[in-house]
Amino acid sequence: MSTQMNTQGIQTSPNQAAPRQAAPAGKNGLALAAVVLGVIGLISSIVVVGGLLGVIGLVLGVLALRTAKRTGVGRGKAITGTVTSSIAIVASVLVAISAVWFAHKTQSCYQFNRIQQWQHCVHQQFTAR
Template sequence: MAPGLTAPKNGLATAAMALGVIGLLTSVVFIGGPLAVIGLILGIAALMTAKRTGVGRGKAITALVTSSLAIVVSGLVAVFMVWYANKTQECYQPDSFHQYAQCVRQHLNGN
Protein backbone atom coordinates (compact mmCIF):
# COMPACT_ATOMS: atom_id res chain seq x y z
CA MET A 1 0.00 0.00 0.00
CA ALA A 2 1.28 3.45 -0.82
CA PRO A 3 2.31 5.76 2.02
CA GLY A 4 -0.54 7.93 3.26
CA LEU A 5 -3.26 5.52 2.15
CA THR A 6 -5.26 3.63 4.74
CA ALA A 7 -7.02 0.33 4.37
CA PRO A 8 -10.78 0.58 3.89
CA LYS A 9 -12.73 -0.01 7.09
CA ASN A 10 -16.22 -1.13 7.96
CA GLY A 11 -17.06 0.82 11.13
CA LEU A 12 -20.51 -0.71 11.21
CA ALA A 13 -18.96 -4.18 11.50
CA THR A 14 -16.68 -3.03 14.32
CA ALA A 15 -19.59 -1.47 16.23
CA ALA A 16 -21.76 -4.54 15.69
CA MET A 17 -19.00 -6.87 16.86
CA ALA A 18 -18.38 -4.75 19.97
CA LEU A 19 -22.09 -4.77 20.84
CA GLY A 20 -22.29 -8.53 20.23
CA VAL A 21 -19.34 -9.29 22.50
CA ILE A 22 -20.50 -6.89 25.23
CA GLY A 23 -24.02 -8.29 24.90
CA LEU A 24 -22.73 -11.83 25.34
CA LEU A 25 -20.63 -10.88 28.36
CA THR A 26 -23.56 -9.11 30.03
CA SER A 27 -26.36 -11.43 28.94
CA VAL A 28 -26.70 -13.04 32.36
CA VAL A 29 -27.70 -9.70 33.89
CA PHE A 30 -30.33 -8.84 31.23
CA ILE A 31 -28.35 -5.86 29.87
CA GLY A 32 -26.97 -8.06 27.14
CA GLY A 33 -30.30 -8.82 25.52
CA PRO A 34 -31.09 -5.32 24.24
CA LEU A 35 -27.45 -4.71 23.32
CA ALA A 36 -27.41 -7.98 21.40
CA VAL A 37 -30.55 -7.09 19.47
CA ILE A 38 -28.92 -3.84 18.37
CA GLY A 39 -25.70 -5.76 17.60
CA LEU A 40 -27.65 -8.26 15.50
CA ILE A 41 -29.33 -5.52 13.48
CA LEU A 42 -26.03 -3.72 12.95
CA GLY A 43 -24.34 -7.04 12.13
CA ILE A 44 -26.84 -7.74 9.36
CA ALA A 45 -26.31 -4.23 7.97
CA ALA A 46 -22.53 -4.67 8.26
CA LEU A 47 -22.69 -7.99 6.41
CA MET A 48 -24.59 -6.32 3.57
CA THR A 49 -21.97 -3.55 3.49
CA ALA A 50 -19.20 -6.16 3.52
CA LYS A 51 -20.74 -7.90 0.50
CA ARG A 52 -20.71 -4.62 -1.36
CA THR A 53 -17.24 -3.40 -0.28
CA GLY A 54 -15.46 -6.65 0.58
CA VAL A 55 -14.38 -5.28 3.97
CA GLY A 56 -15.44 -6.37 7.47
CA ARG A 57 -17.05 -9.71 6.68
CA GLY A 58 -15.33 -11.52 9.57
CA LYS A 59 -16.34 -8.88 12.10
CA ALA A 60 -19.91 -8.88 10.80
CA ILE A 61 -20.15 -12.67 11.14
CA THR A 62 -18.63 -12.48 14.62
CA ALA A 63 -21.27 -9.86 15.50
CA LEU A 64 -24.07 -12.10 14.23
CA VAL A 65 -22.83 -15.13 16.17
CA THR A 66 -22.12 -13.34 19.46
CA SER A 67 -25.35 -11.33 19.30
CA SER A 68 -27.41 -14.45 18.59
CA LEU A 69 -25.78 -16.30 21.49
CA ALA A 70 -26.36 -13.34 23.79
CA ILE A 71 -30.05 -13.24 22.86
CA VAL A 72 -30.39 -16.97 23.56
CA VAL A 73 -28.54 -16.72 26.91
CA SER A 74 -30.62 -13.70 27.97
CA GLY A 75 -33.79 -15.58 27.08
CA LEU A 76 -32.70 -18.65 29.05
CA VAL A 77 -31.80 -16.50 32.06
CA ALA A 78 -35.22 -14.83 31.90
CA VAL A 79 -36.99 -18.19 31.71
CA PHE A 80 -34.94 -19.49 34.65
CA MET A 81 -35.70 -16.39 36.73
CA VAL A 82 -39.45 -16.71 36.06
CA TRP A 83 -39.33 -20.42 36.91
CA TYR A 84 -37.35 -19.76 40.11
CA ALA A 85 -39.65 -16.93 41.22
CA ASN A 86 -42.72 -19.09 40.57
CA LYS A 87 -41.24 -22.08 42.36
CA THR A 88 -40.20 -20.10 45.45
CA GLN A 89 -42.91 -17.39 45.64
CA GLU A 90 -44.03 -18.49 49.11
CA CYS A 91 -40.53 -17.81 50.46
CA TYR A 92 -40.45 -14.06 49.84
CA GLN A 93 -41.53 -12.96 53.32
CA PRO A 94 -39.12 -14.76 55.64
CA ASP A 95 -38.03 -13.41 59.01
CA SER A 96 -34.39 -14.28 58.32
CA PHE A 97 -32.09 -15.37 55.52
CA HIS A 98 -31.86 -18.82 57.11
CA GLN A 99 -35.66 -19.21 56.88
CA TYR A 100 -35.57 -18.02 53.26
CA ALA A 101 -32.83 -20.50 52.35
CA GLN A 102 -34.67 -23.33 54.10
CA CYS A 103 -37.94 -22.45 52.34
CA VAL A 104 -36.24 -22.30 48.94
CA ARG A 105 -34.55 -25.65 49.53
CA GLN A 106 -37.90 -27.21 50.42
CA HIS A 107 -39.66 -25.82 47.35
CA LEU A 108 -36.89 -26.79 44.94
CA ASN A 109 -36.72 -30.32 46.35
CA GLY A 110 -40.49 -30.67 45.94
CA ASN A 111 -41.31 -30.99 49.64
Protein backbone atom coordinates in the same frame (compact mmCIF):
# COMPACT_ATOMS: atom_id res chain seq x y z
CA MET B 1 17.65 -5.73 -21.76
CA SER B 2 14.15 -4.63 -22.64
CA THR B 3 11.68 -3.13 -20.23
CA GLN B 4 7.92 -3.16 -20.29
CA MET B 5 5.21 -1.11 -18.67
CA ASN B 6 2.81 -2.95 -16.41
CA THR B 7 -0.81 -1.95 -15.81
CA GLN B 8 0.19 0.47 -13.05
CA GLY B 9 2.61 2.29 -15.33
CA ILE B 10 5.73 0.88 -13.65
CA GLN B 11 8.63 -0.29 -15.79
CA THR B 12 9.51 -3.96 -15.28
CA SER B 13 11.83 -6.36 -16.99
CA PRO B 14 10.29 -9.38 -18.75
CA ASN B 15 11.55 -11.77 -16.04
CA GLN B 16 10.38 -9.63 -13.13
CA ALA B 17 7.01 -10.42 -11.56
CA ALA B 18 4.50 -7.64 -11.40
CA PRO B 19 3.95 -6.18 -7.92
CA ARG B 20 0.95 -7.60 -6.10
CA GLN B 21 -2.02 -5.48 -5.34
CA ALA B 22 -2.83 -5.08 -1.67
CA ALA B 23 -6.25 -5.94 -0.34
CA PRO B 24 -8.63 -3.02 -0.40
CA ALA B 25 -7.78 -0.75 2.48
CA GLY B 26 -10.99 0.19 4.15
CA LYS B 27 -12.89 -0.24 7.34
CA ASN B 28 -16.35 -1.51 8.09
CA GLY B 29 -17.34 0.44 11.20
CA LEU B 30 -20.68 -1.34 11.41
CA ALA B 31 -18.89 -4.69 11.66
CA LEU B 32 -16.68 -3.46 14.48
CA ALA B 33 -19.67 -2.00 16.33
CA ALA B 34 -21.53 -5.29 15.91
CA VAL B 35 -18.61 -7.25 17.38
CA VAL B 36 -18.27 -4.87 20.34
CA LEU B 37 -22.00 -4.90 21.09
CA GLY B 38 -22.16 -8.67 20.65
CA VAL B 39 -19.33 -9.29 23.10
CA ILE B 40 -20.62 -6.78 25.66
CA GLY B 41 -24.13 -8.19 25.21
CA LEU B 42 -22.83 -11.71 25.76
CA ILE B 43 -20.99 -10.68 28.92
CA SER B 44 -23.98 -8.74 30.28
CA SER B 45 -26.62 -11.28 29.25
CA ILE B 46 -26.63 -12.63 32.80
CA VAL B 47 -28.49 -9.46 33.83
CA VAL B 48 -30.77 -9.54 30.75
CA VAL B 49 -29.46 -6.15 29.53
CA GLY B 50 -27.31 -8.08 27.11
CA GLY B 51 -30.39 -9.03 25.12
CA LEU B 52 -31.03 -5.42 24.17
CA LEU B 53 -27.39 -4.89 23.25
CA GLY B 54 -27.55 -8.16 21.32
CA VAL B 55 -30.54 -6.95 19.28
CA ILE B 56 -28.70 -3.74 18.38
CA GLY B 57 -25.56 -5.73 17.57
CA LEU B 58 -27.56 -8.15 15.42
CA VAL B 59 -29.07 -5.32 13.39
CA LEU B 60 -25.64 -3.72 12.93
CA GLY B 61 -24.14 -7.11 12.04
CA VAL B 62 -26.71 -7.69 9.30
CA LEU B 63 -26.12 -4.18 7.94
CA ALA B 64 -22.35 -4.81 8.12
CA LEU B 65 -22.77 -8.04 6.13
CA ARG B 66 -24.55 -6.09 3.41
CA THR B 67 -21.79 -3.50 3.42
CA ALA B 68 -19.12 -6.24 3.32
CA LYS B 69 -20.85 -7.87 0.37
CA ARG B 70 -20.74 -4.57 -1.49
CA THR B 71 -17.22 -3.46 -0.50
CA GLY B 72 -15.48 -6.73 0.34
CA VAL B 73 -14.28 -5.38 3.69
CA GLY B 74 -15.17 -6.60 7.20
CA ARG B 75 -17.06 -9.80 6.42
CA GLY B 76 -15.38 -11.79 9.22
CA LYS B 77 -16.11 -9.13 11.81
CA ALA B 78 -19.69 -8.82 10.59
CA ILE B 79 -20.22 -12.57 10.96
CA THR B 80 -18.59 -12.54 14.40
CA GLY B 81 -20.79 -9.66 15.51
CA THR B 82 -23.92 -11.35 14.19
CA VAL B 83 -23.11 -14.65 15.90
CA THR B 84 -22.11 -13.15 19.27
CA SER B 85 -25.16 -10.88 19.24
CA SER B 86 -27.44 -13.84 18.50
CA ILE B 87 -25.91 -15.85 21.34
CA ALA B 88 -26.34 -12.85 23.67
CA ILE B 89 -30.04 -12.66 22.78
CA VAL B 90 -30.56 -16.39 23.38
CA ALA B 91 -28.63 -16.28 26.68
CA SER B 92 -30.66 -13.29 27.90
CA VAL B 93 -33.93 -15.01 27.05
CA LEU B 94 -32.81 -18.15 28.89
CA VAL B 95 -31.80 -16.10 31.94
CA ALA B 96 -35.16 -14.31 31.94
CA ILE B 97 -37.08 -17.59 31.63
CA SER B 98 -35.01 -19.14 34.43
CA ALA B 99 -35.59 -16.14 36.70
CA VAL B 100 -39.35 -16.25 36.12
CA TRP B 101 -39.40 -20.02 36.71
CA PHE B 102 -37.37 -19.68 39.93
CA ALA B 103 -39.58 -16.84 41.21
CA HIS B 104 -42.70 -18.89 40.50
CA LYS B 105 -41.26 -22.01 42.12
CA THR B 106 -40.23 -20.15 45.30
CA GLN B 107 -43.00 -17.56 45.59
CA SER B 108 -44.17 -18.92 48.95
CA CYS B 109 -40.70 -18.26 50.40
CA TYR B 110 -40.80 -14.49 49.97
CA GLN B 111 -42.62 -13.88 53.24
CA PHE B 112 -39.58 -14.61 55.43
CA ASN B 113 -37.47 -11.80 56.86
CA ARG B 114 -34.30 -13.76 57.63
CA ILE B 115 -32.07 -15.22 54.95
CA GLN B 116 -31.77 -18.57 56.74
CA GLN B 117 -35.56 -18.99 56.69
CA TRP B 118 -35.66 -18.14 53.02
CA GLN B 119 -32.82 -20.54 52.20
CA HIS B 120 -34.52 -23.33 54.14
CA CYS B 121 -37.82 -22.67 52.34
CA VAL B 122 -36.14 -22.65 48.91
CA HIS B 123 -34.32 -25.87 49.74
CA GLN B 124 -37.65 -27.46 50.70
CA GLN B 125 -39.25 -26.26 47.44
CA PHE B 126 -36.62 -28.02 45.35
CA THR B 127 -36.28 -31.19 47.38
CA ALA B 128 -39.98 -31.78 48.10
CA ARG B 129 -41.48 -34.52 45.98
